[in-house]
Every structure is written in structure tokens, then in C-alpha cells.
Amino acid sequence: MDLFATALPALADAWALILQPVVLGYLVLGVVMGLAVGIFPGLGGIAGLSLLLPFMFGMEPVYGLALMIGMVAVVPTSDTFSSVLMGIPGSSASQATVLDGFPLARKGQAARALSAAFTASLFGGLVGACFLTLFIVVARPLVLAFGLPEMLMISILGLSMVAVLAGRVALKGLAAAGLGMLIGTIGIADAGGSLRMASYDFPYLTDGLQLVIVGLGIFAVPEIVSLLRQDRSIAKDATLGAGWMDGVRDWFANKWLSVRCSLIGVIVGVIPGLGGSVVDWIAYGHAVQTTKDKSQFGKGEIRGVIGPESSNNAKEGGGLVPTLLFGIPGSGSMAIFIGAIALLGSGDIEVGPAMLRDNLDITYSIVWLLALANVVGTLLCIAVSGGVARMTTIRFTYLAPFLFMLIAFAAFQSGQNFEDLLALFAIGLIGIFLRRFDWSRPAFLIGFVLSNPVEKFSNQAFQIASFRFRNSFEDGMGYIFSPIVIVLLIITVVSVVLGLRQAKSIMAEGEVQSGSKRAPVVFLLVIMAYVVIALLNANAIPDYNMTDKIVPLVIGGVTLTALLILLVQMIRRPEGDSVFADKEMAGEDADAPYGLWSTLAWFGGLIVATYFVGFILALAGFLVTFLRVRAQAPWPKTLILTVSGLALMCVMAGALNRDFPPGLLQHAVHLPWPLK
Amino acid sequence: MTIKNLASTVATLALMTGPALAEVDFSGKTIEWVIPFSETGGSAKWANFFAPLLAQELPGKPTVVVKFMPGAGSTKGANWFQEQEYEDGTLLFGSSGSTQFPYLLSDPRVRYELKDWIPVMATGTGGVAYLNPADGEKFDGSANALQDVNLIFGSQGATGLDLVPLLAWKLLGMNVEPVFGIKGRGDGRLMFERGEATIDYQTSSGYLSGAADLVAAGTAVPMMTWGALDEDGAIVRDPTFPDIPSFKEVCAATEGCETEGVAWDAWKAFFIAGYPSQKIAFLPQGTPQEVIDTYVAAFEAVRARPDFAEISSNEVGEYPMFVGEGAVKATNEATSVSPEAKAYVIDWLKDSYGVTIN
Incomplete structure (x- = not known):
């Protein structure tokens, strides 16, 4: 009761703080800025918040909070646009949305998918806020109950979603996830500092590959290339079927799924150190497991959109708990948020353990500003979704050059190296072939995302457990097999068993015809070669750095075993078996009027030209050539589109104070921005 | 030592005579403060705190923007800064203990020489x-x-x-x-x-x-x-x-x-490099004296603000903020370690944690 005696007045104070016209004005301003930033893939909340930071100094705290929260809150909402409309995962929070959202857009139901996603986001945000209002005052001991073994188990639960998304041939899904994990281990190991598949002579890889680049490469590049080859619009027949009201109705029909996924979002979001990247996969897996007719997943099942979208906004609310209560940021944007709070007002709001005691009203303001920002953002998004959905009826050849422009810019923002573009191209190639031969791309991405948490938590938990075992056997066992771990273990086992049984009906790539042996076997051998090299490389790490080599060795070993079994199957089975799935045999890709390599060469050309003359000059040349040669556009149209594209890039980069990739020319001659 | 003396003399002069001496004018310019870490780290917070204050005190009230160049534990950004020469005084660089430690340990990724750069301000912590x-x-x-x-x-x-x-x-x-x-x-x-x-x-x-x-x-x-x-x-x-x-x-x-x-x-050597002079603001090599003085005077003015102690408590706490000569001295201490001490640490890292530096 004591708790409520302090919590209720604080809640009332919080509402009094929020419901001032000026505060709401700042909130709307933040939301609009967040939408403008979030609609571009790969930029997200970090870029937006950095933009706001200079204004935070000495600002009235609640105004500053409204502005910042408005911006952070809408990013997981607005990035749904690029996931659904273009198949480009806007941020790590909306990767799973791509799986069913984009097929819906291709069916001409973009407006329906968008409005269902936004309604789910809104609802998730509100559920998150209600839950937090009660939970935040008692959260501390619960959060502390999640130690390393518990976090490891949640990561493994996320990894077990591979079973659901493995595709028709489970071994291929396993191998794809293993390959993703191995690629996730590239770079300097966190624990002992050993280099894995990297060298100081080529410093780019020492930091590992960025999630933005892998997400864009695996999902966006293959879809853009495939659509461009077919030379049509995203929506078949360039017509729009269902409207935005259908989406709202869809959400209402699935409201309980939305409730459950929202709660999953809040709870996983509360645990510090996990970040948001598992949440949407767990929610997607849950949506699959609770749907009776699973045949539509991967082909445009609305539940596959509602599940992840309900969870990702709720996660933002959950993420406030470690941020505010412990001063530990759950994500990059939360880290900036903490830094910015210290600049607000007289600087006396201190994020951390004292926050609940000294600033409970501010804490509640933050929770409910977040919810309110979700409402405003969603309404704005739904309002424009009908219009934006028309984009899917444009001939894709007119969209593609701008999408190449956007993903190249987004990839460069992650590390500001020219090599970012090369990495995007290389990962894009992997994505294209995974898609072609029906190896599960979601499994690859889940493996990549969870590679680092699994390695980190298992190493650290092992170290602490062995320390406990030295104390006593009971101490050690009690540490590893806590009640939470046992519950999570049961959920994981159940989800793997169910998942494997269901996986055959869930085809993330749609129907794929099988063909001759040669191409699928060559691809398998290429992957196998990489796995063997990675294994040898990991084995060469000296034994005293066991922490750095054990995880790559184990994962590499499992992956290699799966690949060997597949190889035997490929040798023994006849042509036409589902093992030899190949999109170039039949279907949209095979019938496309343009070839793969000539289409990919356009993107390659943009990158090569950037290497010589820098991004903006290369982009100008690329747009003009592409529109004239490939799209056969008349000169006036070409020039107007080129200038608009360049202007968009410059305004974006100028406003966010970003540079473009420089080329050899820029090293030789000093040029003014944006050419430099 | 000449730089140190010069800096101190001119810093005092600049303080006494104020803007009269400063011919440098940054009106309408944008100063880029490059931080070799991501937007989310402590150095980002540090630079974001000082940037608006510095902007108010520099002649012509330029815009000061913080740019992030993360990578390879800050050695990427530091290697980049080593390549930069003075152009028009609109470039500033912020290092931290994570930039100084690899330098002291002769990490193979280090292609920079901290002694080439011109420190204008340093802050520390405990x-x-x-x-x-x-x-x-x-x-x-x-x-x-x-x-x-x-x-x-x-x-x-x-x-x-x-x-x-x-x-x-x-x-x-x-x-x-x-x-x-x-x-x-x-x-x-x-x-x-x-x-x-x-x-x-x-x-x-x-x-x-x-x-x-x-x-x-x-x-x-x-x-x-x-x-x-x-x-x-x-x-x-x-x-x-x-x-x-x-x-x-x-x-x-x-x-x-x-x-x-x-x-x-x-x-003690690593303590000094990591704590009392943890974060240092540098100008690139070749910067003319009047530009150095302008920056030193601006940071002096920031430190002299009546509300500085209050607003900076989160950033620098009770620890001194070194400017001009003080920053030069602090940087010297943060970047010098005897060969014996260095060898001792390298041996200890290898024996205890299997860390080899090359």
C-alpha cells in the first residue's frame, strides 16, 4: 500500500506535466521529425537524437523529454513503411515484419498491411505503458533475477525460432543459421581480443559487420534485384486491393494475439543486455505457433505482421526500465537519451537507481509521453498510409535506382567507410543466393543477430559457474538451473519440437521449384569452403584464449556436419528433389526479362564509380545512365528525377550533418560539400 | 617545453587583453569536433556538453558540431586525425583513455603520434x-x-x-x-x-x-x-x-x-593516462599560434562561467579542467611512460590474460 501511496500522486503529477499545450506541441514536433527520419531505412533514432542534442542544453526538462521521446517512439512505427513497401528492414525491430508485410504489398494489399501494422504498434505501445505504470515500482528485484544463465536462455529461445523458420529442408535452415552465426563472429573477440577471419592489415573487418548492412544485404538487395529483373510494379498488376480500414479490422480480429505479443515485447524489452533484435522474432514465432492454418506464412499472412509490430513498440516501453532504473541503456538511442537527460534543465535529473525515489513523476511522464507519442505517430502514419501505398503501383524500374541510393547511403552511415558499400554488396550476393536456392534468410539473420549474445553470455556464464562450482556443487547447480532457466528451457524445447513439425508448411520464400543438381551443389560447396576456412582460422587461436575460439569451433562444427549431410543427400537424391530448390528454374525469376548479373551490375557500377569520384558525383552519373538506358525515360523526366534524388540526399545528409562516401577524386582534389 | 612556455604566455596574454588580440574570426563557419567513438559513449556526452559552450565563446560565434568516427576502439579516428593538417581552424579532435592506452602499449593499429597534436583542453575523472x-x-x-x-x-x-x-x-x-x-x-x-x-x-x-x-x-x-x-x-x-x-x-x-x-x-603511468587526463581536445598539427590562443581563450572563458561548476558537475565533477598550458602538461603526462613500465605491463597482460599486443 505504501507503494501506491507514493505512486498515485506521482502519476497525477505526471499527467499534469504532460497535459500542457506546450509539452504536447513539442511532442508532436518530435513525432513529425521522428517520422521524417524513421522512414529512411538504416537511420533510425540515433541519427535523429544526435540532431536534437545541441538544443537540449538547459532546456526545460519536460519540454526536452517530450521532443526526444516523440522522436524515439515513432521510429519503430515509421520504419514499417520501408519494411512493408520495399522489403527493406527499416531497423532491427522490424525485420520479422518484412516476411509477411512485403508479400502483402506485392499482392496489392500494402495499405491493409500498413494499417494493421500501425494499429498493432499503437496497441502495443499502450499495453506497454499500462504494464510499466504498475510494473516499474516493483521492477528492480525482478530485473536483478535475470543473470547471465537466464539471458543466455532467452538468446537460445530466440535462436530456437530458427526451427520455425527453417523452411522445407530443416538442415538447410540450420546451416543458414550456423553460417549467420559464424559471420557474426568475424572481428575482434569481445572476451580475449583475438582476431577471427580478420586482420589488422585490413582494419574494416576487425569491428565485425554491422547489423544494418547485413539486414539490408540479406533482405533488401535480393528483393530489389529480383523486382528490377521482372520490370514491373511491386504490387502485381499495379492495382491496390484492400484499403486501410481492412487492416484495422484485421487487427481487431487478432486482438488477443496482439495482447500476447505486446506482453512478450515489454518483458523481453525489460531485460537489459538483450536489446530489441530478438523480440520481433520471438513474437513472429509465437504468431506462427498459435495460427491454425499456417500455409499463408511467408506469402502474406496478416498475423505475421500484427505479431512483430505489436511487440516492437511495447519493447520500447520495456526498454525504459533498465534505462531509467539502472542507468543502463538498452539500445543505442537509449544511450544518447541518457546523455541528453543530463543536459536538461539544471542537470539534476540523474538517470539511475535514484530515479524512482527522487523523480517518480518524471519517470511516469516519460512512460506516458511514450504512449502518447505512439498515438500521435500512429494516427499520422495511418493517415498517410493509403497515399504512400500507391508507391507500390509505380513501375519498379523508376523506384530501383532510388532504393539503391538509399541503401548505399544507409550502409555508409553505419561505419562511414567505403568498405561499408563493399560489405553491402558482398552480403547482398549471399542474400541473393540464399533466396535463389531456398536457404532460409530469416534463419541466417537470426543467427547473425544472436551470435554475439550467445557467445558473450555462454562464456561469461561458464566462467562464473565454474567459479561457483569451486565453492560447492550445490552453489554451481543453483546458479545454472534457476527456476527461470528451467521454465525458459521447457519453452525452448517445446518451441523447437513444435517448430520442426510446422516448419514444412511455412515457406518464407514462397513455392520454389526444384531443378538440376549443379547450381545448388556448387553453392553448397562454396558455403562449405567458407565454414572450413572459418574453422581452421578459429582453431589457430592459441588455447589460452579458449573463450575466443570455443564458440566459433562449436558452431562451425555443427554447421559443417549439417552441410556434409546435405551434400550426401544431394549426391544420393534424384534431380527435382526439394533439396535442389532453385528459383532460376521456374517462376518469376526464371521468367524475368533481365538477367541477374546484368541487373546486379548496375548496383556494382554505382559502388565502383563511388570509389573513383565519390558518392554524389557517382550517384548523378548512375541516375542519369540508369534512367536513360534501363528505364528508357525521356531526357526531361530523367533530369527531373535525377535532380530530385540528389536534392533528397543532400537535404537529408545536410540536416543530419552526415558525409557521403569519398572517392579517389576527393583524396586528390579538395572539393566543397556535398562533393567532398 | 617551448610550446608549453609559449602557450602559457599567450594564454595569459589572451586572457588579459581578451578579444582585442584575437584576429581569428569564425563568423558563419562550422567547426567540426571529431570524436573517434560512437554517438552513445562517454566521449560523445563530453563533447556534446562542451560544444554549445565553446560555440558561445569563440569569436564570431560559429556553429560547433560533434562528428562521430567510431572504429577499432578509436584508433581508426585517431589515425585519420594524424593525417589532417591545419586548414582554417575548424577542426577539433577529442581523445580519451581508450586512445591513449593503445598508444602507450604500442598497439599495432596505432599509426598516430599524440605528441604531434596540439592539446587545448583536458578533463579527468577518478x-x-x-x-x-x-x-x-x-x-x-x-x-x-x-x-x-x-x-x-x-x-x-x-x-x-x-x-x-x-x-x-x-x-x-x-x-x-x-x-x-x-x-x-x-x-x-x-x-x-x-x-x-x-x-x-x-x-x-x-x-x-x-x-x-x-x-x-x-x-x-x-x-x-x-x-x-x-x-x-x-x-x-x-x-x-x-x-x-x-x-x-x-x-x-x-x-x-x-x-x-x-x-x-x-x-601510476597508466592511471595518469586513464583518469586525471582522460579526455583531451586537440587541434591538428601545423595550427598557427593565434588559432591555438583563440581556442585556449574560449575554453578559459567556458571554465570561467559563473555557473560552470554547477552545470559541469556531471561532466568533470570536482576534478580540474585543464586549459592551455595545463592541458599541454596533462597531455605530456598522459602520453609518457618509461620503457621499463611499459615492458612490465605488456608482460603482465601476456602472463595473466594471454593478451599479446602485436
Whole structure:
């Protein structure tokens, strides 16, 4: 009761703080800025918040909070646009949305998918806020109950979603996830500092590959290339079927799924150190497991959109708990948020353990500003979704050059190296072939995302457990097999068993015809070669750095075993078996009027030209050539589109104070921005 | 030493005569303050705090923007800055202990020479180590009763700022087993709160905002601070924590711990590079004297603001902010380590943690 005696007045104070016209004005301003930033893939909340930071100094705290929260809150909402409309995962929070959202857009139901996603986001945000209002005052001991073994188990639960998304041939899904994990281990190991598949002579890889680049490469590049080859619009027949009201109705029909996924979002979001990247996969897996007719997943099942979208906004609310209560940021944007709070007002709001005691009203303001920002953002998004959905009826050849422009810019923002573009191209190639031969791309991405948490938590938990075992056997066992771990273990086992049984009906790539042996076997051998090299490389790490080599060795070993079994199957089975799935045999890709390599060469050309003359000059040349040669556009149209594209890039980069990739020319001659 | 004298003379002059001397004018220009870390780190917070203040004090009130160039633990950005020459005074660089440590240890990625750059401002911090209550009872101002206890510490890596506590505990003869791979000291504190780690440390601001509450609640016992430097470069009690003994005092009271000799010198050198002059603002090589003076005067003016102590408490705490000559001196101390001390640390890293630097 004591708790409520302090919590209720604080809640009332919080509402009094929020419901001032000026505060709401700042909130709307933040939301609009967040939408403008979030609609571009790969930029997200970090870029937006950095933009706001200079204004935070000495600002009235609640105004500053409204502005910042408005911006952070809408990013997981607005990035749904690029996931659904273009198949480009806007941020790590909306990767799973791509799986069913984009097929819906291709069916001409973009407006329906968008409005269902936004309604789910809104609802998730509100559920998150209600839950937090009660939970935040008692959260501390619960959060502390999640130690390393518990976090490891949640990561493994996320990894077990591979079973659901493995595709028709489970071994291929396993191998794809293993390959993703191995690629996730590239770079300097966190624990002992050993280099894995990297060298100081080529410093780019020492930091590992960025999630933005892998997400864009695996999902966006293959879809853009495939659509461009077919030379049509995203929506078949360039017509729009269902409207935005259908989406709202869809959400209402699935409201309980939305409730459950929202709660999953809040709870996983509360645990510090996990970040948001598992949440949407767990929610997607849950949506699959609770749907009776699973045949539509991967082909445009609305539940596959509602599940992840309900969870990702709720996660933002959950993420406030470690941020505010412990001063530990759950994500990059939360880290900036903490830094910015210290600049607000007289600087006396201190994020951390004292926050609940000294600033409970501010804490509640933050929770409910977040919810309110979700409402405003969603309404704005739904309002424009009908219009934006028309984009899917444009001939894709007119969209593609701008999408190449956007993903190249987004990839460069992650590390500001020219090599970012090369990495995007290389990962894009992997994505294209995974898609072609029906190896599960979601499994690859889940493996990549969870590679680092699994390695980190298992190493650290092992170290602490062995320390406990030295104390006593009971101490050690009690540490590893806590009640939470046992519950999570049961959920994981159940989800793997169910998942494997269901996986055959869930085809993330749609129907794929099988063909001759040669191409699928060559691809398998290429992957196998990489796995063997990675294994040898990991084995060469000296034994005293066991922490750095054990995880790559184990994962590499499992992956290699799966690949060997597949190889035997490929040798023994006849042509036409589902093992030899190949999109170039039949279907949209095979019938496309343009070839793969000539289409990919356009993107390659943009990158090569950037290497010589820098991004903006290369982009100008690329747009003009592409529109004239490939799209056969008349000169006036070409020039107007080129200038608009360049202007968009410059305004974006100028406003966010970003540079473009420089080329050899820029090293030789000093040029003014944006050419430099 | 000439730079130092020059800088001090001109800094004083600039202070006395004010804008009259400053012919440098940044009207309408944009100054880029490059930080070799991501937007989310402590250095980002530091630069974002100083940038608007600096903008107000520079002649012509330019826009100061903070740019991030993360990569390879800040060596990417530092290598880039090494290539930059003076152009028009619109480039500033911010280093941190993570830039200074690889330089001191001759990390193979380091292609920069800190002594080429021109420091204009430096700030520092302190650090506090604390124990769990059970082992805290055994601490009596010396670590004698802690030498046969096994402790666990959540660490970001032995070659970063955690080098200073790890080496300190080693000198005290304690068995502290680091669990590597955590991100940020906040995660270390959380590990301590969960009972998985049994010893921890925080920088001063982290201690005040997080760990001090644990101490008040009785779930943590403060052990020692790293201390602070006095005018003569000797280690004294940290003025922010006058009631907590410094490592030097604890070492003197503990059997087998020497406050002189090569091991002590090595600890002290890395302490100075990592804490009292942790973050330094540099101008590129070749910067003319009048531009240096302009920046020094601007930072002087920032420090002289009547509300500076209040608004900076989160950023610099009770620690001095060095400007001009002081920054040059602080940088010299942060970038010099004797060959013996360096060899000692490199050997220790290899023997204890299997870390090889080349």
C-alpha cells in the first residue's frame, strides 16, 4: 500500500506535466521529425537524437523529454513503411515484419498491411505503458533475477525460432543459421581480443559487420534485384486491393494475439543486455505457433505482421526500465537519451537507481509521453498510409535506382567507410543466393543477430559457474538451473519440437521449384569452403584464449556436419528433389526479362564509380545512365528525377550533418560539400 | 617545453587583453569536433556538453558540431586525425583513455603520434573500487585479509581503462578473476548487483549516480579510490571522496605492496593516462599560434562561467579542467611512460590474460 501511496500522486503529477499545450506541441514536433527520419531505412533514432542534442542544453526538462521521446517512439512505427513497401528492414525491430508485410504489398494489399501494422504498434505501445505504470515500482528485484544463465536462455529461445523458420529442408535452415552465426563472429573477440577471419592489415573487418548492412544485404538487395529483373510494379498488376480500414479490422480480429505479443515485447524489452533484435522474432514465432492454418506464412499472412509490430513498440516501453532504473541503456538511442537527460534543465535529473525515489513523476511522464507519442505517430502514419501505398503501383524500374541510393547511403552511415558499400554488396550476393536456392534468410539473420549474445553470455556464464562450482556443487547447480532457466528451457524445447513439425508448411520464400543438381551443389560447396576456412582460422587461436575460439569451433562444427549431410543427400537424391530448390528454374525469376548479373551490375557500377569520384558525383552519373538506358525515360523526366534524388540526399545528409562516401577524386582534389 | 612556455604566455596574454588580440574570426563557419567513438559513449556526452559552450565563446560565434568516427576502439579516428593538417581552424579532435592506452602499449593499429597534436583542453575523472558486504568486512584499510579470497570482476577488457583496477588489485596480492566482454561500467555494476560479480569499480560520476546508493543500502562497501594528482604530480586522496582511502594508502598498509619501483611506476603511468587526463581536445598539427590562443581563450572563458561548476558537475565533477598550458602538461603526462613500465605491463597482460599486443 505504501507503494501506491507514493505512486498515485506521482502519476497525477505526471499527467499534469504532460497535459500542457506546450509539452504536447513539442511532442508532436518530435513525432513529425521522428517520422521524417524513421522512414529512411538504416537511420533510425540515433541519427535523429544526435540532431536534437545541441538544443537540449538547459532546456526545460519536460519540454526536452517530450521532443526526444516523440522522436524515439515513432521510429519503430515509421520504419514499417520501408519494411512493408520495399522489403527493406527499416531497423532491427522490424525485420520479422518484412516476411509477411512485403508479400502483402506485392499482392496489392500494402495499405491493409500498413494499417494493421500501425494499429498493432499503437496497441502495443499502450499495453506497454499500462504494464510499466504498475510494473516499474516493483521492477528492480525482478530485473536483478535475470543473470547471465537466464539471458543466455532467452538468446537460445530466440535462436530456437530458427526451427520455425527453417523452411522445407530443416538442415538447410540450420546451416543458414550456423553460417549467420559464424559471420557474426568475424572481428575482434569481445572476451580475449583475438582476431577471427580478420586482420589488422585490413582494419574494416576487425569491428565485425554491422547489423544494418547485413539486414539490408540479406533482405533488401535480393528483393530489389529480383523486382528490377521482372520490370514491373511491386504490387502485381499495379492495382491496390484492400484499403486501410481492412487492416484495422484485421487487427481487431487478432486482438488477443496482439495482447500476447505486446506482453512478450515489454518483458523481453525489460531485460537489459538483450536489446530489441530478438523480440520481433520471438513474437513472429509465437504468431506462427498459435495460427491454425499456417500455409499463408511467408506469402502474406496478416498475423505475421500484427505479431512483430505489436511487440516492437511495447519493447520500447520495456526498454525504459533498465534505462531509467539502472542507468543502463538498452539500445543505442537509449544511450544518447541518457546523455541528453543530463543536459536538461539544471542537470539534476540523474538517470539511475535514484530515479524512482527522487523523480517518480518524471519517470511516469516519460512512460506516458511514450504512449502518447505512439498515438500521435500512429494516427499520422495511418493517415498517410493509403497515399504512400500507391508507391507500390509505380513501375519498379523508376523506384530501383532510388532504393539503391538509399541503401548505399544507409550502409555508409553505419561505419562511414567505403568498405561499408563493399560489405553491402558482398552480403547482398549471399542474400541473393540464399533466396535463389531456398536457404532460409530469416534463419541466417537470426543467427547473425544472436551470435554475439550467445557467445558473450555462454562464456561469461561458464566462467562464473565454474567459479561457483569451486565453492560447492550445490552453489554451481543453483546458479545454472534457476527456476527461470528451467521454465525458459521447457519453452525452448517445446518451441523447437513444435517448430520442426510446422516448419514444412511455412515457406518464407514462397513455392520454389526444384531443378538440376549443379547450381545448388556448387553453392553448397562454396558455403562449405567458407565454414572450413572459418574453422581452421578459429582453431589457430592459441588455447589460452579458449573463450575466443570455443564458440566459433562449436558452431562451425555443427554447421559443417549439417552441410556434409546435405551434400550426401544431394549426391544420393534424384534431380527435382526439394533439396535442389532453385528459383532460376521456374517462376518469376526464371521468367524475368533481365538477367541477374546484368541487373546486379548496375548496383556494382554505382559502388565502383563511388570509389573513383565519390558518392554524389557517382550517384548523378548512375541516375542519369540508369534512367536513360534501363528505364528508357525521356531526357526531361530523367533530369527531373535525377535532380530530385540528389536534392533528397543532400537535404537529408545536410540536416543530419552526415558525409557521403569519398572517392579517389576527393583524396586528390579538395572539393566543397556535398562533393567532398 | 617551448610550446608549453609559449602557450602559457599567450594564454595569459589572451586572457588579459581578451578579444582585442584575437584576429581569428569564425563568423558563419562550422567547426567540426571529431570524436573517434560512437554517438552513445562517454566521449560523445563530453563533447556534446562542451560544444554549445565553446560555440558561445569563440569569436564570431560559429556553429560547433560533434562528428562521430567510431572504429577499432578509436584508433581508426585517431589515425585519420594524424593525417589532417591545419586548414582554417575548424577542426577539433577529442581523445580519451581508450586512445591513449593503445598508444602507450604500442598497439599495432596505432599509426598516430599524440605528441604531434596540439592539446587545448583536458578533463579527468577518478575511480572508486568497492566490495560485496561479506568480503568488505575483511577490508581494514589494508588488503591483507583479502589476499586469500577469490573475487569476480565484470570487465570491458584488460587493455582498456580496466587495466588500472586490475593492476592495482594484482599489486595488492588479491585474486581477482575478470569476466571479460561486458559493455560499459553500468553493466559491470549490474553484474555486481546480481551477485555474479563480487568486486567492481566505477568512475566518479558512475559511482555517485549508481554505486553510492548501494553503499547507502549496505549492499556494497567502498574499498579505495585511485586517488588524485596534486600540483607536484604526487598521488593524494581524491577530493570528491575525502573519506575513502586512496590506493596508495591501501598499498602502503598491505604486505608485499610497494609504492615505488617499476610495478608502481607502471600503475601510476597508466592511471595518469586513464583518469586525471582522460579526455583531451586537440587541434591538428601545423595550427598557427593565434588559432591555438583563440581556442585556449574560449575554453578559459567556458571554465570561467559563473555557473560552470554547477552545470559541469556531471561532466568533470570536482576534478580540474585543464586549459592551455595545463592541458599541454596533462597531455605530456598522459602520453609518457618509461620503457621499463611499459615492458612490465605488456608482460603482465601476456602472463595473466594471454593478451599479446602485436
